[in-house]
Amino acid sequence: MQLEILTPDKTLFSGDVESVTVPGSKGRFQILNNHAALVSSLDKGKVNVQTKSGNEQFEITGGVVEVLKNKVVILA
């Protein structure tokens, strides 16, 4: 599944991932392959990205996540 983490300053991450865990405003949740289409607001916290080659972590201060057809976009 494709993931993009965008901020107004730059693109933080762009690429293929196995899963991503985000700080949703109603609690943290994980997005895996073939997740249903979703829009959720995010709180301040950490975004954990799991790729084939390892883990990556990003700090965000709130935002929105959109999931559509195996494409995840996080607007931080």
Add this chain to the structure above:
Amino acid sequence: MANLKEVRTRITSVSSTQQITKAMKLVSATKLRKAQNAITQMRPYAVKLNGILANLSDSIDVDSLNIYFQTREVKNVLLVVISSDRGLCGSFNSNIIKKASSLVVEKYAGKNVTILPVGKKGSEFFSKQQKMKVTVNTEYRDTFLQLNANAGFQLGSYLLDVYRSGKYDVIEVVYNQFKNAATQILTNDQFLPIDTKSIKGNQKAKNDYLFEPSKEEILEDLIPRILKTQIYRSLLDSAASEHGARMVAMDKATDNAGELLKALKIEYNRVRQAAITTEISEIVGGAAALSAN
């Protein structure tokens, strides 16, 4: 006729000015590239935000829900005037100031207008002038010293706060929109209340999304974010425009200096020639007088 030394001094001074303008042009070109880069970087973010909003506003009535869409009777107006910190960029700042002044005098005549200048040039003008009865708030004057998303969002938050608190009924932004290096479009946009058409766009959503926690709550988060992004975008546009304007102005100045130098060199040669001619004729005259004797 000017003497040799005078012409020589002028040539030196013009050519050193030319060197300065040439250097400034090159510096502006580099800064322009950077500023353009920043605009390109934020574009996907803005596009995506608007896309999500289009999905949301398709199914619920955004207008009635959100305070930012509701118009009030206009008494207090806030004008955000985005100019630059430095001069020597052609008519960049004077255009902005003229536009803002005309808004104060014509469109918002009789209202309480507060000016919030961003950039020193606009701030200097509005602080000094006394003809227009406006209040000047210089709190965000130095935003350009360190322009990044954070600074832009801070300004955005401030604007949203004062609008929500009812301190101002209309907020309008005057800035130079960036088209290309040589062209800036002088723009005044109503920032709040939101003109519904401008933000929704015509996109029709076709996807069935799950919304978490709820559409309304996402909207609460999304709309301020979009507005802040808009302000940040105006700042970036203005910064890029400034460097573009300066580049063009300095390019012209360099050309003009070149022309001036050409004319001065001709003048210099003419003066030199005249001096030599006089000298020769004096010598010849002297020799002739001697041989006659």
